[in-house]
Structures are given as structure tokens and as C-alpha cells.
Amino acid sequence: GAAILEARNLSCVFELRRFLGPSKSVHAVRGVDLAVVPGEVLGIVGESGCGKSTLARLLLGLEAPTTGEVLLQGRPLCRRSLETRRALAGQIQIVFQDTRGTLDPRERVIDQVVEPLEIHGIGEEVGRTEKAASLLSDFGLPRHLWDRFPHQLSGGQCQRVVLARALILEPKVLVCDEPTSAADVSVQAQVVNLLREVRDRLGLTIVFISHNLAVVRHLCDRVAVMYLGRIVETGPTEPVFRAPCHPYTQSLLAAVPIPDPLRKQDWLAVSGEPPSPIDPPSGCAFHPRCPSAHDRCRAENPGLRVISSNRGAACHLLDQDEDLADLADGVEA
Ligand code: SF4
Numbered sequence: 001g002a003a004i005l006e007a008r009n010l011s012c013v014f015e016l017r018r019f020l021g022p023s024k025s026v027h028a029v030r031g032v033d034l035a036v037v038p039g040e041v042l043g044i045v046g047e048s049g050c051g052k053s054t055l056a057r058l059l060l061g062l063e064a065p066t067t068g069e070v071l072l073q074g075r076p077l078c079r080r081s082l083e084t085r086r087a088l089a090g091q092i093q094i095v096f097q098d099t100r101g102t103l104d105p106r107e108r109v110i111d112q113v114v115e116p117l118e119i120h121g122i123g124e125e126v127g128r129t130e131k132a133a134s135l136l137s138d139f140g141l142p143r144h145l146w147d148r149f150p151h152q153l154s155g156g157q158c159q160r161v162v163l164a165r166a167l168i169l170e171p172k173v174l175v176c177d178e179p180t181s182a183a184d185v186s187v188q189a190q191v192v193n194l195l196r197e198v199r200d201r202l203g204l205t206i207v208f209i210s211h212n213l214a215v216v217r218h219l220c221d222r223v224a225v226m227y228l229g230r231i232v233e234t235g236p237t238e239p240v241f242r243a244p245c246h247p248y249t250q251s252l253l254a255a256v257p258i259p260d261p262l263r264k265q266d267w268l269a270v271s272g273e274p275p276s277p278i279d280p281p282s283g284c285a286f287h288p289r290c291p292s293a294h295d296r297c298r299a300e301n302p303g304l305r306v307i308s309s310n311r312g313a314a315c316h317l318l319d320q321d322e323d324l325a326d327l328a329d330g331v332e333a
């Protein structure tokens, strides 16, 4: 179907002005193409510093791209007036990593869920409160907690409040930036199940940004793997997890202790620190860490190759190694 959210050749470069010496450029996002279809849950994974949070901000129009554009329901974000940008809040919402930090410690939680309706002048006072109450009970927050303050709630309960607040405007797209990273495992599982439920019930489109591969595997229909600002592999979640084509995806998955009989045993863990987005390596940015790097990798950036109808990966090996393409085809068949 037609994409509800689309990124076209999206790049974002920040200038780092330094006290001494010349300023440097941070290449946070580099030439990203993405299309999210309605009702889909797309996971964006990568190590910290890979540009996934900047990508989230670009998708929301919170950051202006250096090149390229974002389209929401077919219309470019950046050319919208301030008025229409306000209306955007009703279409796309974000839930940030630190849920407690996004709640006001001095305000009762139900008032914080109501607030977006007030800001946008939607409905009357009674109706607003009723709507907030019904969302909070849908999200399993017991009634006796609605009048409490955030510090009186557990981490999992705060996550529910934050989600209710994000969804009260009935956005079509929800962007979650590492919403579970601060939480313990049981809270994580609750939130992910809640997101699945919300997706099923409301037909919500979700962009889920995370470094937690197990959570992404559980929640997402499709996954895009980022490395130093670029998408290096994309495809339906299960095939990518079962038979990753890009050496970076392979090493990411090898670093996760999920028992999986289909997994090859000889993959390398991603060794060393992720390189800096300041002056990223030439050619394929993964080459300093890649066990299969060869001369061409240092000189030439591999574009995203189509591996099969709905999978792609950016690696020169895919030009030479028929086995990799066969592997991907075989798993999907
Ligand atoms: Fe490794 Fe080269 Fe493929 Fe990059 S292009 S992932 S360096 S083999």
C-alpha cells in the first residue's frame, strides 16, 4: 500500500564548532530512504551513535534535514506552515527514552494525559477527562493511581501514562525512541505487549527505535539496521533475524544471547567501540570492523542492493557471493 511515512534521501549533518582548531561535521544521518505503510511496526536498530535518534527527530519534523525530505501521508513535512505543523501533533507522536523525564513531577498523572487535548483545544473539560480516564483504564492503570504524582508510580505505570498521553490525540503514527531501555525486563515485556495491543486495536503505525534486538524481534514486522547514519540492511523481521545478509547485522545478532538453532555459530561479536559519526570511515563505514573487508570496501560505499522482493542490504559481498542471496531467498520461501 501507499506509505504513511516516508523518508527520501534523508541526511542530517551538524557542525561541531570547536574552541581550538577547525569545526568538524557530524554526519548523523546519511542518505536514508524509508517507507512505512499504515499499521506496520518498523524497528530501527543499531548501536548508540548510529543516528537512530536523529532519524526519529527528522521523521517528526523536530529536526530539519540537511538534504532530502520526509513525507507524512504524501505531503512534505518541512514545507508546512507553523499552523499545519501544529496539526501534525495529531498525526504523529513520539515517546522518548526517558519516560519519567517527560512527565511533570508536580502534576497529577490524569491531568498530564488530558493536557494535549487542552493545548489543541479539543473537546470540553468533562469529555477530556472521560477520554483520559478511559485510555488509562484501557492501558491497565488502576483508577486509584490517576490522581497521583509520577514519583508515586512505578516505572511501568509511568510508561502507561506516557503512552496514554501520546495517544490521546489519536495519532496515526507513533515513534518510540528506546521506550524500554530504562525499564527492567518485566516492565519491558509489559510495554511491548501494550504496544502490540494498541497496534492491533487502533491500527496504529509504529516506528520503534531500539538497540534491544530481542524486543525488536518480538514486536516489529519489519526491521531496518543502521550503521553510522546509513541503513545497511532492511527486510521482514524473521527472515532478517534468521539469515542476516550484512556482516554488521550478523555480528549484532551474534552478540545477543538468544538461543536459536538456525543461527550460525561462527559469527563474530561486534568488536571495539562503534566509530564516531565525526569523519566516518571512507567507503563502507563498517570496513574497520568487518571481518570480510577488502580493498573495494575502503574506496566505495555499497548502495542498498535488492536481495529479494522485500529485502535489501548494503554490502559489496552481495555482488560476488551468490550464496548470501540464495540464503535470503531460501529462508523466505
Ligand atoms: Fe564488510 Fe565490505 Fe560488506 Fe562493508 S561492504 S560490510 S566492509 S564486506
Ligand code: MG
Residues within 6 Å of the ligand: 048, 052, 053, 178
Ligand atoms: Mg538514542
